[in-house]
Amino acid sequence: xxxxxxASRVSSFNRHxxxxxSEKPHMCHICLKxxxxxxxxxxxxxxxxxxxPYKCVDCDMAFVTSGELVRHRRYKxxxxxxxxxxxCTYASVEASKLKRHVRSHTGERPFQCLLCSYxxxxxxxxxxxxxxxxxxxxxxxxxxxxxxxxxxx
DNA sequence: CGTCTTTAGCGCCCCCTGCTGGT
DNA sequence: ACCAGCAGGGGGCGCTAAAGACG
Numbered sequence: 001x002x003x004x005x006x007a008s009r010v011s012s013f014n015r016h017x018x019x020x021x022s023e024k025p026h027m028c029h030i031c032l033k034x035x036x037x038x039x040x041x042x043x044x045x046x047x048x049x050x051x052x053p054y055k056c057v058d059c060d061m062a063f064v065t066s067g068e069l070v071r072h073r074r075y076k077x078x079x080x081x082x083x084x085x086x087x088c089t090y091a092s093v094e095a096s097k098l099k100r101h102v103r104s105h106t107g108e109r110p111f112q113c114l115l116c117s118y119x120x121x122x123x124x125x126x127x128x129x130x131x132x133x134x135x136x137x138x139x140x141x142x143x144x145x146x147x148x149x150x151x152x153x
Numbered sequence: 154c155g156t157c158t159t160t161a162g163c164g165c166c167c168c169c170t171g172c173t174g175g176t
Numbered sequence: 177a178c179c180a181g182c183a184g185g186g187g188g189c190g191c192t193a194a195a196g197a198c199g
Contacts, residue, residue: 039156040192047191061189066158068189075188090186096162097186104185118183124165125183132182 024034026041030048035041043064046052052062054069058077063069074080074093081091083098087105092098100122103109109119111126115133120126 036193037156039158043191063189064191067160068191070159072189093187094162095160096164097188099162101186121184123163124167125185127165129183 024036026035026038027033028035028041028044028048030045033044035044046064052064054064054066055062056069056072056077058073061072061076063072071093081093083092083095085091085098085101085105087102090098090101092101103121109121111120111123113119113126113129113133115130118126118129120129
């Protein structure tokens with residue numbers, strides 16, 4: 001594996017290289033999940049305890065991380081939308097939302113249903129679609145065969 | 154070097170809307 | 177006409193991980 005990291009400092013490079021190891025020395029005493037840094041662990045424990053140190057000054061919402069607060073403020077208060085679509089006037093608070101939006105231009109449908117020919121532009125639409133397969137008389141093998149997805153059949 | 158902050162990303166859920174087929 | 181089911185587009189938040197910044 002060739003690591004293309006281009007950090008200017010050796011210390012940053014050394015830290016980066018640690019992500020290639022599975023070393024996660026900091027364990028949550030509640031759920032036993034482990035984390036690479038104490039900061040990550042602290043944030044995680046806050047999700048257990050309900051501690052939300054980052055409070056919005058314009059409403060009563062509060063968040064575990066500063067990033068969540070910034071995003072909330074963009075959505076609800078500042079309406080800053082840094083991610084602009086190059087093909088229309090759409091703009092979004094989050095990059096992932098822009099990515100999802102762009103698929104409405106390109107028609108790309110990366111999320112294929114394994115049981116029929118339907119494919120979705122985002123993960124949740126596929127999940128929602130899957131509910132239509134969960135009715136009575138549902139037989140996955142038959143459905144896969146119908147979709148031409150069973151090998152040797 | 155360790156910690157805090159910022160940025161990036163995935164996931165989950167919900168809402169509104171339009172289409173379609175059954176009644 | 178009305179309604180239910182379904183998919184498209186999008187808003188908002190939960191949480192984790194990596195990189196940047198700093199004492």
